[in-house]
Amino acid sequence: xxxxxxxxxxxxxxxxxxxxxxxxxxxxxxxxxxxxxxxxxxxxxxxxxxxxxxxxxxxxxxxxxxxxxxxxxxxxxxxxxxxxxxxxxxxxxxxxxxxxxxxxxxxxxxxxxxxxxxxxxxxxxxxxxxxxxxxxxxxxxxxxxxxxxxxxxxxxxxxxxxxxxxxxxxxxxxxxxxxxxxxxxxxxxxxxxxxxxxxxxxxxxxxxxxxxxxxxxxxxxxxxxxxxxxxxxxxxxxxxxxxxxxxxxxxxxxxxxxxxxxxxxxxxxxxxxxxxxxxxxxxxxxxxxxxxxxxxxxxxxxxxxxxxxxxxxxxxxxxxxxxxxxxxxxxxxxxxxxxxxxxxxxxxxxxxxxxxxxxxxxxxxx
Amino acid sequence: xxxxxxxxxxxxxxxxxxxxxxxxxxxxxxxxxxxxxxxxxxxxxxxxxxxxxxxxxxxxxxxxxxxxxxxxxxxxxxxxxxxxxxxxxxxxxxxxxxxxxxxxxxxxxxxxxxxxxxxxxxxxxxxxxxxxxxxxxxxxxxxxxxxxxxxxxxxxxxxxxxxxxxxxxxxxxxxxxxxxxxxxxxxxxxxxxxxxxxxxxxxxxxxxxxxxxxxxxxxxxxxxxxxxxxxxxxxxxxxxxx
Numbered sequence: 100x101x102x103x104x105x106x107x108x109x110x111x112x113x114x115x116x117x118x119x120x121x122x123x124x125x126x127x128x129x130x131x132x133x134x135x136x137x138x139x140x141x142x143x144x145x146x147x148x149x150x151x152x153x154x155x156x157x158x159x160x161x162x163x164x165x166x167x168x169x170x171x172x173x174x175x176x177x178x179x180x181x182x183x184x185x186x187x188x189x190x191x192x193x194x195x196x197x198x199x200x201x202x203x204x205x206x207x208x209x210x211x212x213x214x215x216x217x218x219x220x221x222x223x224x225x226x227x228x229x230x231x232x233x234x235x236x237x238x239x240x241x242x243x244x245x246x247x248x249x250x251x252x253x254x255x256x257x258x259x260x261x262x263x264x265x266x267x268x269x270x271x272x273x274x275x276x277x278x279x280x281x282x283x284x285x286x287x288x289x290x291x292x293x294x295x296x297x298x299x300x301x302x303x304x305x306x307x308x309x310x311x312x313x314x315x316x317x318x319x320x321x322x323x324x325x326x327x328x329x330x331x332x333x334x335x336x337x338x339x340x341x342x343x344x345x346x347x348x349x350x351x352x353x354x355x356x357x358x359x360x361x362x363x364x365x366x367x368x369x370x371x372x373x374x375x376x377x378x379x380x381x382x383x384x385x386x387x388x389x390x391x392x393x394x395x396x397x398x399x400x401x402x403x404x405x406x407x408x409x410x411x412x413x414x415x416x417x418x419x420x421x422x423x424x425x426x427x428x429x430x431x432x433x434x435x436x437x438x439x440x441x442x443x444x445x446x447x448x449x450x451x452x453x454x455x456x457x458x459x460x461x462x463x464x465x
Numbered sequence: 466x467x468x469x470x471x472x473x474x475x476x477x478x479x480x481x482x483x484x485x486x487x488x489x490x491x492x493x494x495x496x497x498x499x500x501x502x503x504x505x506x507x508x509x510x511x512x513x514x515x516x517x518x519x520x521x522x523x524x525x526x527x528x529x530x531x532x533x534x535x536x537x538x539x540x541x542x543x544x545x546x547x548x549x550x551x552x553x554x555x556x557x558x559x560x561x562x563x564x565x566x567x568x569x570x571x572x573x574x575x576x577x578x579x580x581x582x583x584x585x586x587x588x589x590x591x592x593x594x595x596x597x598x599x600x601x602x603x604x605x606x607x608x609x610x611x612x613x614x615x616x617x618x619x620x621x622x623x624x625x626x627x628x629x630x631x632x633x634x635x636x637x638x639x640x641x642x643x644x645x646x647x648x649x650x651x652x653x654x655x656x657x658x659x660x661x662x663x664x665x666x667x668x669x670x671x672x673x674x675x676x677x678x679x680x681x682x683x684x685x686x687x688x689x690x691x692x693x694x695x696x697x698x699x700x701x702x703x704x705x706x707x
Contacts, residue, residue: 105566113554116595300550304611307516307544308567309536464520465534 102310106318107325110292114326120288124330128280129337135276136342139269147211147218150179150188157229158194162222167214190215261429262345273344274424275396275417277334281327281357282364282417283389289323290368290381297462298377306463313456319369320362320452327361328354347431353424356437359444360420366451367416373458392417397425419443467530469494469619469650470515475524477510484510486673488524494618497641497651499664499681501697506670508654509547512621515652516544528619540568545612547623549604553597557588557607560596561614570615582610585640587633601628609637620644620651626660638663658694667693671704 114120146167151159152175163170171188173179179191183203189211191203202219204212239245262270296302305315331354338344346353371388375381395401395412404412412418423440426432470492477485484507492498500508513519514526517534526533529541551560561579570578583589586606596604605628612620620641626634638660641651645665653664661667662681669677669684677684677700681693688696 102567102569105563109552109555109559109563112559113552116554299553300546300548301552303518303546304544304550304564305567306518307539307542307546308564309538309540309569310567311536463518463534465517465536 102314103317103321106310106315107321110319110322111325113292114288114322124284124288124326125333128284128330128334131280132273132276132334132338132342135272136267136269136344139272140267145208145210145214147189147215148187149215149218150182150191152176152179152191152193154192154194154200155197155226158222158226161225161229162192162218164225165218165221168218192219261347266345269342270344271425271429272398273338273342274428275393275398275421277331277338277353278357278360278417278420278424279393279396280334281330281361282392282420283385284330285323285327285361285364286368286371286389287381287385288368289319289365290372290375290384291378293319293369294372294375294378294381297372302462306459312459312463315459316366316369316452316455320365323365324358324362327358327365330361331357344428346428348427348433352427352432352434352437355434356420356423356427356441356444359441359448360416363416363420363444363447363451366448366455369455370451370458373461391415396421416444416447419447468492468527469529470498470652471525471527471530472511472515473525473527475511475514475521475526477507477514477519477522483673485514485521488670488673488675490668490675490678492619492650492652494650495645495648496666497645497653497664499661499667500652500654500670501656501658501661501667501693502670503701507673508670509623511670512623512652512654516542516621540615541618543612543614543617543620545608545620545622545625549608551596551604551607551611554595556593556595557583557599557610558592560607561611564611565614568615578614578616582613585613586610586637602630602633605629606633606637616649618649620649622651622653624654624656626655626657634660658692658697661693661697667696669697669700671700676700676704 146169148169148171149162150171150173151162152173159170159172162168171182173182176191176193179188179193180203182188183191183205186205189205193201195201202215204215206212257264259266293302296305306312335346335350335353339346367388371384372381375384391411392415395408395415396417401409401412401418419440423432423437426436468491470490472488472490475485475488476483488511490498490511500511502508510519514521515528515533516539517526517536520534528535528538531538552563555563558579561582562575565575565579580589580592583592586609588603588606588610591599591603596607599607605626609622609625612622626637629637641653642663645651653660655661664681666679667677667681667684668675677687677696679687684696685691685693688699690696690699
């Protein structure tokens with residue numbers, strides 16, 4: 100135990116004196132989260148412009164009434180098509196006769212196409228109901244009965260289970276990124292730290308003392324567990340108090356998930372570092388080890404993927420951490436609800452730690 | 466007779482390459498054994514097998530009458546590797562203290578013990594400075610100080626005086642002789658042939674075998690040459706003629 104603590108203390112002292120690495124661990128996540136927040140908030144308002152040719156006045160008005168949609172009238176189809184090519188408008192709507200319409204989407208942005216489609220169907224429905232109401236009003240006036248559509252003033256009060264009307268896409272990916280940063284930095288820095296210990300010969304020297312192999316691994320876990328707690332604290336408080344992201348569930352649960360994830364990342368980093376011969380080779384593992392994790396962590400909805408891809412996601416630790424953290428942040432899932440994810444992380448941890456302790460046998464036979 | 470180090474018919478291969486063939490090597494208490502041989506002769510492998518870092522393919526390695534590998538026994542061995550193996554971000558004091566803790570040396574009196582070994586290698590003034598700013602020679606001396614911590618019964622020193630000034634080298638050898646006289650056993654590998662004159666016994670490792678093993682003066686007489694360097698060259702020549 101004293102040896103474990105001495106190794107943890109030494110690792111922390113080394114880290115504390117390395118100002119650049121400290122900045123990387125504690126400032127870089129904040130900067131990136133702030134940038135992501137900015138980027139995804141701007142994206143929230145897409146507006147489209149529809150070019151119309153020969154379109155009935157009422158349909159045109161209804162279309163322009165849809166939020167973030169504007170219209171521009173063109174004399175003929177070729178003029179409108181020209182405007183579409185110049186990226187002045189996002190779609191061309193042509194009325195062939197009273198019932199038949201023809202639409203040409205620019206389709207360079209799938210979300211704009213979908214939005215135009217919705218706006219069009221909205222406008223047509225509104226046009227139809229408008230005419231229906233008119234006919235009904237005339238009819239009921241002639242028959243002398245109360246028009247049921249006349250006092251149809253609907254009121255919709257909007258409430259949000261999570262956040263408010265300004266909640267952006269960022270809120271839904273924030274928990275994933277929180278886990279990703281903890282994973283990435285702990286993975287890299289612990290891996291490189293053990294690698295340095297190996298290439299400088301201090302590992303051999305360490306193993307020429309009566310220290311147990313497990314004490315080395317536990318010492319690393321203790322120090323980087325502590326680093327992960329601090330890093331998580333910085334990320335959590337920054338996202339809650341500066342970026343104003345709402346966390347529905349318990350912050351304590353967030354810490355629990357992150358520390359466990361950091362320990363998995365640490366064990367993963369130590370394990371991978373035994374496969375690398377230099378820091379440069381360690382960096383080469385990022386695309387192989389880290390990038391798939393973020394792809395399968397839920398940023399792209401997993402249920403939209405092919406089943407083999409989902410199975411692949413099941414073997415990546417970040418997926419479980421992201422799942423648990425999304426649950427806590429967005430749905431307020433309690434401790435009981437994240438237990439399965441925590442157990443999955445625990446299994447990863449046990450397997451990797453055992454592999455590391457056995458793996459150190461390469462450097463000393465007892 | 467009990468030996469501090471006792472290697473019996475040790476053989477070791479890496480892949481197809483036979484590095485050690487049938488090595489017998491003993492080291493008594495109160496003796497300095499110099500292990501010399503060209504680079505790649507397997508000096509480090511001999512040390513690694515003695516320390517239990519490597520397992521011999523056949524044969525037996527005993528230290529203090531116990532079979533290696535043995536983790537607990539490592540507390541009795543002061544080891545200095547060929548690379549300096551220091552934590553650059555830490556001070557010299559922190560480096561020594563860390564390895565002392567790893568060896569399980571009692572914290573009481575540790576401060577005094579650290580100052581004692583620092584004085585042996587003349588690092589007393591630089592004890593609280595970061596190792597990153599040390600010269601090559603200073604790092605080598607600190608590395609030696611770490612091996613000396615806790616006054617171990619067996620010292621294993623892999624090229625201890627590379628890059629160290631002649632005056633300090635002489636001082637270090639003076640200390641090693643003092644430790645030997647106090648009953649410590651010391652195994653030294655070296656490239657510096659005039660240092661080989663300072664040991665009690667020279668073991669010449671060539672082609673995976675110990676081809677000569679005697680006091681330096683006796684070896685010189687047996688080969689009919691004036692220095693150990695000549696013994697080395699002559700032995701190498703004979704080996705390649707075989």
